[in-house]
Amino acid sequence: MKHLILALLLPVTFFFTASCQGIGGNNERIVNGVKCMVHNVSPDEFEKKLATPGVQLLDVRTPEEYAEGHLVNSRNLDHTGGVLEQNAHTLDKNRPVLVYCRSGKRSAAAATYLQQQGFKEVYNMKGGIQQWQSAGKPVE
Template sequence: MLDFTKSSAPAFQNLTPAQFAEGRQQPGAVLLDVRRPDEFAAGHLPGAFNLDVTASDFGPRVAALDKTRPTYVYCRSGARSASAAGQLATAGFAQVANLLGGVLDWPGALTTK
């Protein structure tokens, strides 16, 4: 018999923009933009690096990251980053957070540098 009261999906946190901004300030935090490279180039959060969640090499590139560092993930609206956050959690990342609403809801300035 199936037990629907327990989730087998690895956990990650969905954070509001304010919670996300506060959390990513912790020492060692990684800020990961999972949009396409062209979207990233058009504007991203300062300090972020880009790994396209839709790219065929996303899994191997994620595997090379430090799983012990807090990882903050975002995209345009929060859908792709939620998928990426689930993949990171499944891959054994200890602390993963997803930005609810993505950059569409981000109150701060984006950078192209």
């Protein structure tokens, strides 16, 4: 009986541990021998990273959401619509990628996807554009 309970609890525990990975802090993964990091950062930290030369800024919301307002110089690659997956090959895996969405959930998933594809340095903005705007930061 103990083994049965353990066999049932172990996958559930793994699921909750794995699903929370990367939400709060940083998440490191080795992909084809390359260390790939997802950094979950505040809007203030995200804004500082925007000043880094050569960053790639992605808005992974729908085109309709993007049209309502977005960060300056962002590229709209809808993650839920599969556009990000179709266009990931157009991005440079060696340059930092900054990703955001409305609330931070889709961008966290997009950041993990990019990490799995071998992108070395991915930054996800916690709280998304909602937190960005709440902090009084500009959108166009």
